[in-house]
Amino acid sequence: MKQPHHQLRSVAEAYIRGEVSDDEAAWFEACITSDDSALALYMEALADIEAELPTLEAPDQFAERLIAHEKIVPYRSAVPESDKDRPKRWYERPLFHYTIAASITMLFMFSGAYERLLPAEDGLVPAADSTMPSYSERWVDTTTGWIDQLLTR
Numbered sequence: 001m002k003q004p005h006h007q008l009r010s011v012a013e014a015y016i017r018g019e020v021s022d023d024e025a026a027w028f029e030a031c032i033t034s035d036d037s038a039l040a041l042y043m044e045a046l047a048d049i050e051a052e053l054p055t056l057e058a059p060d061q062f063a064e065r066l067i068a069h070e071k072i073v074p075y076r077s078a079v080p081e082s083d084k085d086r087p088k089r090w091y092e093r094p095l096f097h098y099t100i101a102a103s104i105t106m107l108f109m110f111s112g113a114y115e116r117l118l119p120a121e122d123g124l125v126p127a128a129d130s131t132m133p134s135y136s137e138r139w140v141d142t143t144t145g146w147i148d149q150l151l152t153r
Contacts, residue, residue, distance in 0.1 A: 008038060012045040016053070109136060 008031075014020050015028045032039045056062055066072065090096060108114055115135050133141070 005041070008041055009045055012038075012042045013049060015042075016046055016049060 011020065011024065011028055015025060020028065032042050112134075
């Protein structure tokens with residue numbers, strides 16, 4: 001349902017002035033939302049007849065009246081108000097989650113789970129009575145050495 005350029009331009013100008021029927025307005029709105037060239041034509045027509053359009057004398061007062069209108073409902077949050085005001089339960093507090101995470105980390109460290117995640121040298125897992133320090137000890141030594149280097153600078 002393509003309209004010639006000049007005919008669509010005249011419909012756009014009539015739409016801007018409010019001289020079209022409800023059916024024509026609905027058709028034109030569908031046209032400008034689906035066709036970029038029709039939207040560009042509408043914007044051109046709007047720019048051309050802008051001087052003919054009435055001006056808003058007190059924009060601030062108009063905005064205040066519009067906001068104060070009884071049929072305009074402000075956005076309401078989906079979270080009920082009562083949930084915001086109630087204190088957090090013990091299991092909703094960050095300290096609880098940090099405690100659980102630290103406990104699991106300590107459990108993995110003491111059980112040797114982290115050492116089993118790293119590849120063993122030469123394909124063999126070192127024995128527990130080996131003189132070679134564990135990975136966690138080497139990581140601690142490397143980290144403390146790195147911190148010592150930063151502090152001496």
